[in-house]
Amino acid sequence: MKENVSRSYVSTLLQRFQDSQQEKSETSSDDVSHILPSQSRPANVKKSLSASRYIGALSCLSQSLPFMRTPAMETLPIPSPPLLLLRKESEFKIDQKTHKYLVQRYLCDIHPLYPFLDEKLPFFSPDWDIQSHNTMPSPRESFMLGMIFSISSHRVIDGSRNHEQAELYLNLGNQCHRNGLKFFEKAATDISLQTLQVVTLAALHSLLSPQDGNFGQLIGLAARLAIDLGIGNRPRGNSNEDNKIPQIYKSVYCLENQYATAMDRPSLLPEPIIEMESTDPQDMLCALYRIQSRFRSHAANAEVDTSLREIVALLNIIEHVPTGPRQNIIAVAFETRLVIQGDDEDSAVCLIETYSQGSYFCTSLTPIWAFRAGSIVASKLSRTYDEHAASASLLRNFNKSHQAYSSCLLVLDQLSRRWPSADSLRISLQSYTETKTTGLDVNSC
DSSP states (O other), X not given: OOTTSOHHHHHHHHHHHHHHHHHHHHHOSOOGGGGSOTTTXXXXXXXXXXXXXXXXXXXXXXXXXXXXXXXXXXXXXXXXXXXXXXXXXXXXXXXXXXXHHHHHHIIIIXXXXXXXSOTTOGGGSTTOOTTOGGGOXXXXXXXXXXXXXXHHHHHHHHHOOOHHHHHHHHHHHHHHHHHHHXXXXXXXXXXXXXXXXXXXXXXXXXXXXXXXXXXXXHHHHHHHHHXXXXXXXXXXXXXXXXXXXXXXXXXXXXXXXXXXXXXXXXOSSOOOOOOTTOOOHHHHHHHHHHHHHHHHTOOOTHHHXXXXXXXXXXXXXXXXXXXXXXXXXXHHHHHHHHHHSTTOHHHXXXXXXXXXXXXXXXXXXXXXXXXXXXXXHHHHHHHXXXXXXXXXXXXXXXXXXXXXXXXXXXXXXXXXXXXXXXXXXXXXXXXXXXHHOSSOOTTOO
């Protein structure tokens, strides 16, 4: 994490968490494992919590390089962001128009997938005036607003073709993040549901900007807070806070499992309760990450067909999902197919096509999945051409794979502007492809 929030402060928060656990253990013989279902409770809770430092053999960080059709969708035009003006001073001034746009982008694109914030927060209201002295937010709200502005600025960058404006929004996002961090210590003062929301929002931001925070540390802390607060699979209650708890827990579960799959390590949290055939974006996302978690834990072969049918059923109802989060759910569906069937070329091609869509919301883990999909496509290029060059239909499949490979290189190149490590993956993919193909110009875009 940057100097604005030192590691010592996070350590202090962890120490408070550990002290609270020790106090509970002195007054009760029950362990925190009482909130975990028996079928998913680890034999040793401490061992499970330390798994956040584990990196498995299938992770891209430790592994050397070794047709399902995308559902038809109607894509609605994304409103253009307000133009930011170059200023002599280093600080951007967010006016009412920019505030409304950034908040709306968060509510439309991010919040449906991770609805852990209260929709009744004052700055979510259309009538909230950012320039009014009567609407000064609390430290906790100031932190949240800074993170939301920063996250939405990253979302603007994803679909922007104006490089100058993209650079300005990147600078605006960095500024809002710095301003928000000034309130972090006051926003996370105790072991509470509100602190869990703050830490989860900080983790979500670090998923987009890993240089500004340690995502693994933050999401691990959020998971431990969720366990300590005992909110796992708690039924809905009568109050607004009780109704929000399941959404907070599912958000932490989804974020933690994204990282767990990328690192190929066990999950910290038990599976949440999900309504069957739900068209709620968060429930659909949770269903997919639940499948990934089971297969990371070496699910039985009999579950493969069942899981694949679940994915197909989910894609069949994807049209009922709002346009904002739809592409990300489709991407996670194809990522899940790759977890189940590691060399499924059709899923790899579809995943690359999904990443190429402007409405997809990229994270720092997107390059890892793009690299994985690209390596699957590249490994089959030479064999497909050599064996089936005489077949017109299969040659068309080769051309489609070739196009997907070229698109993957382009995606990695675009992602490298935000995450420089993506360029290393692109170079590695090209080098791997050159060793697998002879006489084919597969690197041309």
